[in-house]
Amino acid sequence: MKLAGLDFETANGKQGSICEAGCAVLEDGVLMERREWLVCPHKGYRWMREDFTDIHGITYWDVCNCEEFDSIWPELRRMLLSADCVVIHNAPFDLGHLRSVLELYGLPPVEFDFVDSVVVSRRLFPEMESHSLAAMAERFGIVFRHHDALEDAMACASIIARMGIPDGCVHHFSTGE
Secondary structure, three states: OEEEEEEEEEOOOOOOOEEEEEEEEEEOOEEEEEEEEEOOOOOOOOOOOHHHHHHHOOOHHHHOOOOOHHHHHHHHHHHHHOOOEEEEOOHHHHHHHHHHHHHHHOOOOOEEEEEEHHHHHHHHOOOOOOOOHHHHHHHOOOOOOOOOHHHHHHHHHHHHHHHOOOOOOEEEEEOOO
């Protein structure tokens, strides 16, 4: 199965304030392709909350001269659509930002199947105290740098590649009408 891990880091609490995007494509658990982009958020969304910077380490000066999301979207979209299923840890967060940023730029609709690795983790390992990405990566011996979009994308896709996807856990995302 071909999986595409997806993760975003954000500049602030505004939906669509993506400042970093990461995508990793795995086929049968083997990394086939990966990309990471620093992203200058949409005008009006560019201010960086200090507590967010404390988490991911990205500052305004890191992204102010980077491409905006509409420039990276064609490549990111291609990678997502190349997979049988997109894997996201805490999907409502990332999908909410994706939906908002596509709206901000007036980009065409997109749809794909996805699985939330938090939901799968809770279902398969109910005895675990935490189902955070760090806790699940540790359970599977995956070493990664948390809150780096590419590293998080690779980690969540690798976790699902090892766990599998139980029945009823694949959902459909669509920005179309």
